[in-house]
Amino acid sequence: MKNIPIRKFPLRDSESGNGLKGKPPGELLGMVWPLTLSAWSFKENLNAEPRLQRDVVVVLSRNDLIRNKRAAGREKDRGDVAWLEKNPADED
Numbered sequence: 001m002k003n004i005p006i007r008k009f010p011l012r013d014s015e016s017g018n019g020l021k022g023k024p025p026g027e028l029l030g031m032v033w034p035l036t037l038s039a040w041s042f043k044e045n046l047n048a049e050p051r052l053q054r055d056v057v058v059v060l061s062r063n064d065l066i067r068n069k070r071a072a073g074r075e076k077d078r079g080d081v082a083w084l085e086k087n088p089a090d091e092d
Contacts, residue, residue, distance in 0.1 A: 062089050 069077035
């Protein structure tokens, strides 16, 4: 696990150009709350994956696709297997 240094600065010591000084506490809390929830879910080993997962795709090899279609045994799958076996893959 990568160690990332964390620095904490009192708001009164923050740079004047960061836009945080003068914001009400509720607004400051609202800025960090989503991050806090995510960090807590990892700490407590809760399932955070559904919120983090994006566009996951399983890709089968041609041979695995043929094997899966044979195992399914549906009429459409049998036709797909016949077509895949009749039309070899393009090798580029």
